[in-house]
Structures are given as C-alpha cells and as structure tokens.
Amino acid sequence: MSGKRVLWIIGGAIVAVIVVAIGAWIIVTQNIETPDYESVVQDGSFEIRDYPEMIVAEVRRTGTRDKAVREAFEPLADYIFARERGGDSISMTAPVTQEPTDKIAMTAPVTQTQREGEWVVRFIMPAKYSMDELPAPGSDVTLERIPPERRAAIRFSGSWDTELFSRKTEELRKWLAERGVEPTGPPTYAYYNDPFTPGFLRRNEVLFDIPPDAS
Known part of the structure; x- marks a missing residue:
C-alpha cells in the first residue's frame, strides 16, 4: 500500500x-434542560429575554473569574449528584452561571473580571422541582429563588478566556446603550458546556438584568 x-x-x-x-x-x-425563556428582541447574537422564576443552587467563592468557577463547581456537583447527601441525584441543567457580587462591576466590568473579588456561581435546578421538593444542601451550598426577570444577552463561542468575556461584556453594554437601556446589575457569565468541549462548539453568554419594560 x-x-x-x-x-x-x-x-x-x-x-x-x-x-x-x-x-x-x-x-x-x-x-440537557435549559431555562424556558421568552425571546422579546432578537438582533443577531444579541437578544432580550423574559425569564421565569427559577430555583438555583449557589456557592460563593473569591479569586479571579476562572479560579472562582473552578472551585465552586465541585461542591455544586456534589450536591446535584448526591455525593455527600442522601436521596436521589438531580438532573444536570445548563447553563452554569457566574456573576460578581461587587457592584462596581456595573460600571467597570473589565476591571472586575481581571482582578480578584467575590463571585456567586449557580446551578439552575430543573423546572419540575419546587423549593420544598429539593434535597437540603450542606453548609457550602444554598438554595435561592430567582424572581422572573428581563435580561439582555449576547451569545458567542470560544474558550472561557477572561479577555473574550470582557470584550463580549462591552459589546453587550454598547448594544444596550444604543437602545437607551441601562443594566440594573453586574454581568452574568453563562457556560453551557463542560470544559472538555472544544471552544468552537461551546455556547457561552454574557447577560445583564435590565428594566422590565426595556426593549
């Protein structure tokens, strides 16, 4: 041959x-289950969405963006897969979300993502569960109810690179400014895939909470 x-x-x-x-x-x-939001505005990679009430399991960690999400993932996975509690496991959903707790991120997201700070990392619980039906978490994980909200989003692929997420945050902020819309909170970073998925296949998003009548 x-x-x-x-x-x-x-x-x-x-x-x-x-x-x-x-x-x-x-x-x-x-x-994989994802939140059943309603699309209000669609403009290429940008979108305005109405999200229903959601229940999340969350962990708080300090450090850089990538360090915080890595350290938060293990206790959250332990909770949903029943590794350190009794009862059945909970189905994995997407996305895993992360946002800074420092309100300075509203006006300086690039600075926030490049320095150390406190972050809240969340797993969204399947919609079929009420708060009373979910297993009680340990001391490191808390269950929280997120009220219905309107959010602006930008969708993109690529690796979980801080520079990429910072750039996309600014693109979304600029798109909102052109529409006369001011975010009401810090950016949320959404990761839809596991770390082993190639960057070009990943679905990533940056989201901002916005006023309920914004469009």
Whole structure:
C-alpha cells in the first residue's frame, strides 16, 4: 500500500472520529434542560429575554473569574449528584452561571473580571422541582429563588478566556446603550458546556438584568 493511500485512510479516520464526536455532542446538549425563556428582541447574537422564576443552587467563592468557577463547581456537583447527601441525584441543567457580587462591576466590568473579588456561581435546578421538593444542601451550598426577570444577552463561542468575556461584556453594554437601556446589575457569565468541549462548539453568554419594560 502506498504512503499516499495510508495518509488518505488516516485522514478519513480522523474526520470520521470528529463527525461522531460532534454528533454525540449535539445529542447530549439537546437533552440537557435549559431555562424556558421568552425571546422579546432578537438582533443577531444579541437578544432580550423574559425569564421565569427559577430555583438555583449557589456557592460563593473569591479569586479571579476562572479560579472562582473552578472551585465552586465541585461542591455544586456534589450536591446535584448526591455525593455527600442522601436521596436521589438531580438532573444536570445548563447553563452554569457566574456573576460578581461587587457592584462596581456595573460600571467597570473589565476591571472586575481581571482582578480578584467575590463571585456567586449557580446551578439552575430543573423546572419540575419546587423549593420544598429539593434535597437540603450542606453548609457550602444554598438554595435561592430567582424572581422572573428581563435580561439582555449576547451569545458567542470560544474558550472561557477572561479577555473574550470582557470584550463580549462591552459589546453587550454598547448594544444596550444604543437602545437607551441601562443594566440594573453586574454581568452574568453563562457556560453551557463542560470544559472538555472544544471552544468552537461551546455556547457561552454574557447577560445583564435590565428594566422590565426595556426593549
């Protein structure tokens, strides 16, 4: 067999593996529950959405953005997968969200994402659960009820890079400013995929809470 033919076979095998991996990724992501929001405005990668009330499990951590989300993930995963409590596991949902608790982020999000601060990282609970039906968490995890809210979002792919998230935050802020809309809180970063998903396949978002009549 010629060397050229061997290369063609190897190349074909690699392509087949990639196709299978992408197909598996599509099947998995389509079966993960996400919040059932209503789209109010759609403008390319920008969107204004109305979210229903949600229940979240949350953990607070300090440090940089990437350090905080990594450290918060383990206790949240322990809670939903019943690793350190009794009862059944809870289905994984998307996205995992993260936002700074420092209100300075409303006016200086780039500074906030590049320095150390306190962050709240949240797993959204499946919609079928009421607060009373969810297992009691340990001391490190708390359950909170998030009221219905209107949020602006920008959707993008790529790795979880601080510079990328900072740039997208500013793009969303600029888009809102052009519409005469002022955010009412700090940015929220939303991660829809696991860390092993290639960057070009990831769904990431930055969101801002906005007034309920904004459009």
